[in-house]
Amino acid sequence: MTAKRPRVVVSNYGVGDNSVLLVNKGILDGVRAAGLLEGDIVWRGPVGNDRYGYEQQAATALRRHVEVYGAPDMVVGQACFALALFRVAEQACPDAVRVLQRDSTHERTCKELVDAEMVRCDLPISADWGNVTHSEAEYESAHVITVLSHWVERTFIDRGMGRKLVYVGPQTAELMRWRPGERPDDGVDFRVMVAGQMRVAKGTHMACRAWSRMGGGADDQLVFSGHPEPQAGTPERLFIDNEVKEAQANGNVRVIGWGRLEEMPLRYAACDVYCLPSFQEGSSMTCVEAMLCGRPVVATENSGSDLLEEHNGEVGFMVPAGDDKALADAFEVYRRDPELRRRHGTKAREVAMEAGGSGRFAAGYARALENVWSG
Incomplete structure (x- = not known):
């Protein structure tokens, strides 16, 4: 008997060219191509990158999705914007596997590194503890945390979170867009x-x-x-x-x-x-x-x-x-x-x-989700 494949909902930022949006697009492309995508929760945050606004839109979209289509098997959210989404998932689809895509260093490690350099530069600046509290609540709610680099992986392992990690790297880019060009003769050696x-x-x-x-x-x-x-x-x-x-x-x-x-x-x-x-x-x-x-x-x-x-x-x-x-x-x-x-x-x-282009990452992410689902 063929094993049941997971039905996946992915939180969708929309179109954009920064690294987070491109990773999000890769996840969507991979899950869709693998035939796992039950729905992508399309949501747009308000001007100003207000995290609360982003999160509430995603959470509301997931709640509506469950009401119409029923509970998915997996919910994929983007770190820093997934806590409200996961809180809805905990209530509306508690059996769904919550997957957090984390693109950056463990937030507590990030604060420690940057704060230490601020001190070294004699700057009276410290990163907001609220970011750490928020991010660590996301880590706690997530069943799985996917990471794109071994550096990020190590920062989570150092915090005792290795059991939740799934490595989906290395980072890739679009092969057709990034090609060698001729170095201009512009007077700079x-x-x-x-x-x-x-x-x-x-x-x-x-x-x-x-x-x-x-x-x-x-x-x-x-x-x-x-x-x-x-x-x-x-x-x-x-x-x-x-x-x-x-x-x-x-x-x-x-x-x-x-x-x-x-x-x-x-x-x-x-x-x-x-x-x-x-x-x-x-x-x-x-x-x-x-x-x-x-x-x-x-x-x-x-x-x-x-x-x-x-x-x-x-x-x-x-x-x-x-x-x-x-x-x-x-x-x-x-x-x-x-x-x-x-x-x-x-x-x-x-x-x-x-290492392959963005297509390699997309297919690899979908395989990672299926591996998590199967066991």
Whole structure:
């Protein structure tokens, strides 16, 4: 007799291009292609990314779904926005397996790492304990927590939660979108790019200090593809602005702002090395994008880049978080050796291609759900 396959409901953010939305789309695509999708709870949060608003819409949608279609076998929710959804599931479909997709470091570990760096930077800032309380309530309610990187996996194991974990990595990206491009002859001999939010948790100041420490020439350039955050005038923003200015005084540093999705392959092509200096990440999709574009990667041990961790020294260099000297040393190795950059970039693309694209992740997630369901 063929075993009963699970009927799955997935909380659906809608369409978007950030990493969380792309992971959510991959889950939906995989579950749908596997014939497991009973319903996707489509919901839109209010302007301002208000978590309570998002959660209540998802919870209401699940309650209505159960009223119309009956109880599903599994409910998949996105971390940070799943608590109200799971509370409804506990009451309306208590036998359903609650699956939490966690894209980032364990919230308590995240707070400890970022708070420690704030202290080191003499900033009077501490992450909200409410985020920790909320997230840990989600972890407690979930039967299963799926994670995309071994770094995230380790932060949960360290908190005694290994029994709930299912690894669904490594992170992937769309193979057809991210391809090598020609490096423009623009007068810059060596360019390092950092993409994303410019703030302490992302290690913006570490990249700036590493660049100053390296002491590159006039034809070398550090580029930030993003904007300083949070809002102007806050202590953290003033700190980041000052770090950028100091780096600019010691070398060629540019802040070029956010790039549209279609612009990013050109930005990867224009750099020689991609850098992710974060103190905490989940699975670093940008590292995969850079690798698919044929660029070597320098990232921290907290970046969640499984492909770099597995192939450290072959596709780039993994360094300790908060170590600007290690970052500077890695930059200098690549600055002095164009052939090594080329070789590591070629290998990086091979490794990322072998890991498979977003279709591999989608199919793998569906298989993971079936494995959880069967036993």
